[in-house]
Amino acid sequence: MMNPKVLIANYRVWRPRWFYPFISLVVALSLCLTTPQPGKALDLIPFLLQGVQVLQLSNISPNQEVDLGKRINQELVSSDVRLNHDPEINRYVQQIGRRLAVNSDRPNLPYTFQVVEDKSINAFATLGGYVYVNTGLIKAADNEAELASVIAHEIGHIGGKHVVKQMQQKALESGLLSAAGLDRNTAVNIGVQLARDLPRSRQNEYEADQRGLRTLTRTGYSQSAMVSFMKKLLGKSSTPTFLSTHPGTSDRIAALQRSIKAQPSSGQYGLDNAAYRASIRELL
Numbered sequence: 001m002m003n004p005k006v007l008i009a010n011y012r013v014w015r016p017r018w019f020y021p022f023i024s025l026v027v028a029l030s031l032c033l034t035t036p037q038p039g040k041a042l043d044l045i046p047f048l049l050q051g052v053q054v055l056q057l058s059n060i061s062p063n064q065e066v067d068l069g070k071r072i073n074q075e076l077v078s079s080d081v082r083l084n085h086d087p088e089i090n091r092y093v094q095q096i097g098r099r100l101a102v103n104s105d106r107p108n109l110p111y112t113f114q115v116v117e118d119k120s121i122n123a124f125a126t127l128g129g130y131v132y133v134n135t136g137l138i139k140a141a142d143n144e145a146e147l148a149s150v151i152a153h154e155i156g157h158i159g160g161k162h163v164v165k166q167m168q169q170k171a172l173e174s175g176l177l178s179a180a181g182l183d184r185n186t187a188v189n190i191g192v193q194l195a196r197d198l199p200r201s202r203q204n205e206y207e208a209d210q211r212g213l214r215t216l217t218r219t220g221y222s223q224s225a226m227v228s229f230m231k232k233l234l235g236k237s238s239t240p241t242f243l244s245t246h247p248g249t250s251d252r253i254a255a256l257q258r259s260i261k262a263q264p265s266s267g268q269y270g271l272d273n274a275a276y277r278a279s280i281r282e283l284l
Helices: 004-013 019-034 038-050 062-077 087-101 135-140 144-159 162-173 184-197 202-219 224-234 249-262 273-279
Strands: 112-116 123-126 130-134
Touching: 062 112, 062 123, 062 130, 062 184, 087 112, 087 135, 087 144, 087 202, 112 135, 123 144, 123 184, 130 135, 130 144, 135 144, 144 162, 144 202, 144 224, 144 273, 162 184, 162 202, 202 224, 202 249, 224 249
Parallel strands: 112 130
Antiparallel strands: 123 130
């Protein structure tokens, strides 16, 4: 007959595979139920039991942001956004985008630059480095530096994490933000909605302009291109989508001119109109 002490020792060593996960869940639930803020704790229980992935937008990691951006992009290109697949045009825009990205405030993101088949003068960005540029905007620009100025502006929104902040505000206003955070699927839906509606705050636009100007300058493009493009669009009979936001375009131009005067640059790259027309000839 086996020694009782040996039996006890063996019993102590052996554990079924589900033992530790089960204990972890019990401990987590116990902490939730005994916390001094029961309302917030109870919000976490359904997520633990259902295995839902929850995000804390206030401190979202770069990997989580890129994953959300990828999912938002998938939703957009499968519904609202029709991509242009001309290899030469896409290669050209991607080349400009990559050149700007390495000089941006967040150079380590895996940026994705896509051309949208749309006549309207517009560009937008979403989480994780996804930037979209309409064919109408590409044709409206007179040179590469003007196109680069718009792409730099959108990269500025990514650098400032403006979409993340907008998602957080939207989720809070809609009552979708719990103590545990935001369900990832809900976050994707909000991101898609924001990309469609293109809401822009006054502060975000000014900041994206300034971040974009710094990126443009570091890359060697002409600073004046950002101002010249805005001025040209301001003179159109109907305000392009790209500028149909607050603050007013005249105020943004004045702010950019002050910044350029304060920190001028000798960079003049991208002002060759003929070279630009040749690069986008597939669209003309």
